[in-house]
Amino acid sequence: MMTVSPSVKVIIALCMRARFYLALVCLTATPALADGRWALILGVGEYESRAIPSLSNAVNDSRAIAASLNDMGFEVYYLENATKAKIEETVDQIGREHQGAELGLFYFAGHGLQVGGKNYALPSDLVPTGADFLQRNAISVNDLIKTLNDFDTQSLVVILDACRDSPFPNEEAIGVGLALFDAPDNTIVAYSTAPGAVAFDGAYGNSPYTAALVTALKSAETEFRDVLRLVRARVRLATGGAQTPWYVDNSKEAITLRPRFAEDAEALAQLVSDRDITLSTTAWLTVVDSADPRDFEQFASLFPEDTLAEVAQRQLTLVSAEGTPSFPLLDLRVRDADEDVPGGLLVQITACDILATGIGDPLALVEPVPHDLVNTRAAMRACVEAVRDDATNARLLGLLARVLNLDERFEESLHYYELAAARGNPTAYTGIATAYRLGMGVEPDNEKAFESVQEAALLGSAPARLLLGVYYREGWGRQQSFPEARRWMRLSLDAGYAPAYVAYGGTYRKGLGVPKSDETALEFYRTAATLGSSDAMNLIGRAYMAGKGVQRDTRTGIRWLARASEEGNPFAALELGKAFQKGNGVEKDLEKALSYFRLSAQRNFVGAHNYIGSILRTGTRNRQPNLPEAYANYIIARDGALLRDTRDSIKQLNDAEVRIASIIGEMSSQQIESGEQMAADWIEQYGLLDFNLVSE
Structure with missing residues (x-):
């Protein structure tokens, strides 16, 4: 939380009491440029x-x-x-x-x-x-x-x-x-x-x-x-x-x-604290802590009729006193060697599209940007301008909502998702669902989340249809129903959506409402593999390694697992680690097993830390047992599983807790303290991101 000095609190109170016109006088704070x-x-x-x-x-x-x-x-x-x-x-x-x-x-x-x-x-x-x-x-x-x-x-x-x-x-x-x-x-x-x-x-x-x-x-x-x-x-x-x-x-x-104009930002934000969410309030809250006069110049240009335009002009003068920035704005043109067509695709693409398009968005016009790699500072400004120019565009409204969500401005994000959904944007409905399921800006409500996913599925979105199947499979917001889950997954795979083939095959592999059949599961995995799914390649490799649905053939299994791992699949790296740990299809080699388990963890499968811990606990030919480090890895696996609520994460959590309970009895209090500190240091260094937020 930003610390506000008593003098600034008085200024804010006065400004709010006299509202807009007195605000023009109040916002004359001295620029807080950090010395040196x-x-x-x-x-x-x-x-x-x-x-x-x-x-x-x-x-x-x-x-x-x-x-x-x-x-x-x-x-x-x-x-x-x-x-x-x-x-x-x-x-x-x-x-x-x-x-x-x-x-x-x-x-x-x-x-x-x-x-x-x-x-x-x-x-x-x-x-x-x-x-x-x-x-x-x-x-x-x-x-x-x-x-x-x-x-x-x-x-x-x-x-x-x-x-x-x-x-x-x-x-x-x-x-x-x-x-x-x-x-x-x-x-x-x-x-x-x-x-x-x-x-x-x-x-x-x-x-x-x-x-x-x-x-x-x-x-x-x-x-x-x-x-x-x-x-x-x-x-x-x-x-x-x-x-x-x-x-x-x-x-x-x-x-x-901290921002150069941090105290000004607090006062400026208060000027819209009692307003409903509008594009101008969103734009205002985006630039309040800016030290670039071009931001306030743009606000006044985009919203000349808003009473805040006059405040923006005054802030423009204040910020300009620090000097005009020497750096240009981002160049976000799409370059194409071929001639552009009047009214064609390149004309439709905005800077907002380039900076904010998400993975799997059916309305996308450009290559997507993974959620953690969005430049939210630039994207917010670009999307505000794009929506100002085309206020009813469902695609652009959805992109603005996405950036606000990534910036943790959840109430505003939900507002624009609702506007985009009302104009037929299926991705916006899934954004609303995520907000209600995880309580982002609203009270958690699985029923409302379900209804939003259902709307997106009815609009024909293949990812949403698969997601609706997952909701039925897990019992989120509706009574659990494996048959209904398969119906929606089937619609998704009929559209050629590779993850749906994997999920549908999983219902047969696990026997979820159907007779368990590894052979049938394998058929769906093979189709998904031809569509490029590394998850399917991994599952095919596992089937050959275990002889499930096909005659056991560890050589073929290792080839499939290696292929999936080369595609960056974290689970295939884990399976290769298991193979070297047990000597299944390859010569037993605990050092190689440990390397593959660490590769899986590096690829963000937190459950791999359970397996890393198992090898560190017993040691290898060249490595002495290390109980504190093994314990630390079990803690990381446990804490990562706590951030999710799927069937697999629950199994991962139980596995970690069993391992923790088992190893503690072998450790001294000093070793336990050392392991807990190792885990805390690792989490601080690398972070355990909430995988529930990865809806893409």
């Missing part, structure tokens, strides 16, 4: 040399970070597609203007790579000629950090979203990704992915890392290490464990961030 905070933002997406491929999102990434840090009170030095000379000139300028600053931050998005354990950022004018072209023409990140530290900055943060594929694949001396090096004193070095690994550039808008970082920075007050931990958890989840952000912390100081 600077940020050097460098984004390089275009290179002069044709040998270096361009990066589609590096510049947008740097613009997004610049906007967020500007809001957070940093003096931003922004460089876009800069030459080495310009970068060095700006570093010298910071040294002259910010000796002894409280906090400095360097962010780089672009091509970054390592040679001999030393990291380099590639400026736009780098020419890859000669044996030592990187040493001569690139920016040494190691040397730059030393230079920035020489400015006597109290705390320094370095963020490198620069681990894309090397643009010089034939250079054997160039390593993959960036090299890990120990951060100097008072410094945090954050990497977008693990050392030596490659990060993704992203499809639209921003890279996965930067999108998650910008959203995590949207907070009334936060400690920067908490931001980095949240970003790590979200990127791991959204990429299925393929990308794990990393950071090295050698700073002893707390690094607390």
Whole structure:
């Protein structure tokens, strides 16, 4: 909760008492710019040399970070597609203007790579000629950090979203990704992915890392290490464990961030506290803590008849006193080499579509963005503008609702979901269902959730029809009925929806209202596998391993499991771990089993920690038993299962509790305390996200 000084509380009270006109006088607070905070933002997406491929999102990434840090009170030095000379000139300028600053931050998005354990950022004018072209023409990140530290900055943060594929694949001396090096004193070095690994550039808008970082920075007050931990958890989840952000912390100081105009934001938000939810109130609450005058200029332009437009003009003057931002707004055009057709698809696509489209949305016009990788700061602004221009568009209303939901503005989100649903958006109905089932902005109500899913299913949405089948299968909001569950699942699979084939096959594998038949289940799994479902591939592999529905053939089973695991399936990695643990179809190897169990956990299957714990408890040929670490893994599995309420999660929870009860009897009080601390540290570092919220 944001702390408000007594003087600001008096201002708010006066403003609310006299309402709008007195508000124009009241909102004249002095800008709360944090003393001595600077940020050097460098984004390089275009290179002069044709040998270096361009990066589609590096510049947008740097613009997004610049906007967020500007809001957070940093003096931003922004460089876009800069030459080495310009970068060095700006570093010298910071040294002259910010000796002894409280906090400095360097962010780089672009091509970054390592040679001999030393990291380099590639400026736009780098020419890859000669044996030592990187040493001569690139920016040494190691040397730059030393230079920035020489400015006597109290705390320094370095963020490198620069681990894309090397643009010089034939250079054997160039390593993959960036090299890990120990951060100097008072410094945090954050990497977008693990050392030596490659990060993704992203499809639209921003890279996965930067999108998650910008959203995590949207907070009334936060400690920067908490931001980095949240970003790590979200990127791991959204990429299925393929990308794990990393950071090295050698700073002893707390690094607390809060918006530059935090106290103004509290007062400005109060001006709409007694209003009904409208697009103008949503827009207002989106920009109240902004330090970018363009936000208030846009509000006044979009809502000139609203009484808040005059307040926006006054806030525009106040914020402008800090200076016009040096960074441009995001460039969110869809680029296509083919000629556009007047009134065609490209004309229909908005910035809101690009930033906010969800997975499985039947109204989608562009490639979707996973829920944890939405840049909510930019998406909120884009969707408000899009809805202002097309107020009855069901697709855009649904996208605005989605972003509000991701920003945890649940009451507003439900309002726009209801507007979108009334205009026939099936995804909006499932959004309403999630709100009522989980109590997001409303009291939990499974019956209302069921009714909303049913409406979406009747509109023909294949995902909603499958979801309705799940509601009947689990007994959420209606009496449990396996026959009715199968009816709706059948409609979904008739539309060619691969997950429906998997779910329908599961009813035969488990005998839910039908005679148990592994053979019938396998038929549905094979169809789903042809449609690309890695879950189906995993289940086929399991069937061959156990000889269920087919003659037992462990070699074929291992091939199916390996194929599913290569697709990133967490459960296939778990099954491979079990195979190596028992010597089923492969030579018994507990070290390999442990590696596969950890891969499954890395891909966000929290239940894999039960299996990790089982091996740590007994040890391996090369590893002594470790009861505290085993216990910690059981706790992680238990706490992850508590966040869900499906049949499988209940089994996972029971399994973890049995293991915990069993191992505690073998441990001393000191070992128990150590294990509990390990679990707490892991959860703080990586996070246990609520998988109930993953409705996509």
